[in-house]
Amino acid sequence: MGIPISQMWTVSTYVLKQKFIKRNKHYPLVLMLEPLFRCNLSCAGCGKIQYPGHILKRQLSVDECVQAVEECGAPIVSIPGGEPLLHPDMPKIVEELVKRRKYIYLCTNAILLEKKIEEYKPSKYLTFSIHMDGLEEEHDEAVCRDGIYKKAIAGIKVALDKGFRVTTNTTLFLGAKPDRTRMFFDEMTKLGVEGMMLSPGYSYSKAPDQESFLQRKETYKLFREIFHSPNKSWKFNHSPLFLEFLAGHRHYECTPWGNPTYNIFGWQKPCYLLQKGYTKTFKELIDETNWDEYGQKSNNPECANCMVHSGHEATTVDHTFGTLGGFLGTVRATFLGPKIPKPESQKIPSVSGGK
């Protein structure tokens, strides 16, 4: 796996403390801090940037960011957006969070990375997480602008040269080509990124159950084709159990409180994708959200097809540290590789028995 030992240590001690000392069921693992919604791209299907102009001009201040991070307490802070490098105080926000020893994933499309990189200092706490949706053709198509892939590659090279931690983050929609995705992994590996992050795209369908089921099945098939006989040098910035989940070797329910979202509206209920209202404090978010209304088991149609990273990776981490089976499964998958059913397999993990 591509995650450094010090970060794994921080996360594991944090989770053990939450689970076994504080007995906290709804603990956060990764704060999704959205300091602004404006972006210098307009990617298809991105639901984050469609707001009136006066909303796009607003941003969280340094103090508001720091306060949210302290209030939440998660050891990892992911900063998506919008495009965070457009925030004039982003270097200061990063500096404050590094001081607080938070592991930061600054999610950027890298258009401004070469220009702004001198404003940041390399640190084990700071990772540039570069949005890459595939090879040049696929990426430029997904971001609806030519030339962005090349810019992102240039940004990755500069950041690596300067000694920064760099990962990629990729959203795969149904219809993605497994062989092209494998070639993309080879390219990113050759560049020397620390790890790659993956998430299936989120599609909310009001379709009847049968169709939802089919979509999940297609997601499994896609990831089985991508991961079967993998290149041994690929590194993913994920729990190996999450990769087994994507490929349908096991099922996990969503734990949306694991990745709480904070932005200019407040603490977003219940997750990074859905907007079911906002609370003023993190405590209110945790105490007032009816968590039983979300996740596949809830039969909420908005959750039926969802397998996104921000809803499910925290579940895999909880499983790893909460049960002997999860721990042994993680150790096994770390050393021997995740268990990926064959592409032609019809296996569907049982909703109750996956863990």
Next chain:
Amino acid sequence: MEVKQGYSVAKDDTEFSNSLDKIVDYRGDSTVFMQDGSTVEGYIFDVVAETLHIYPIEGDKKEIPLTEVSKIEVTGKDTAEGKSWEAWVAKKKKEKEQQQNEE
């Protein structure tokens, strides 16, 4: 009932509560007409405990008790219109078909 630019609903309308949910989901500005004759124009992003949460076009977040509201009108354009992933896939498909027909 479809909530789009130009749609308005009075506080005493039986549809008010349903419409309000849709106005909160709408990705554009609305104008709130108050009982005292004043107006507030901005982006309504939540309703909690009978209180509207709005970002006015100028200035900081505001909370407006529904008891002070007489009517809400959707006045801004829907910034999300035609921007879904599905719309984009359909557009690309059409472009490719057009390209193939031209070749």
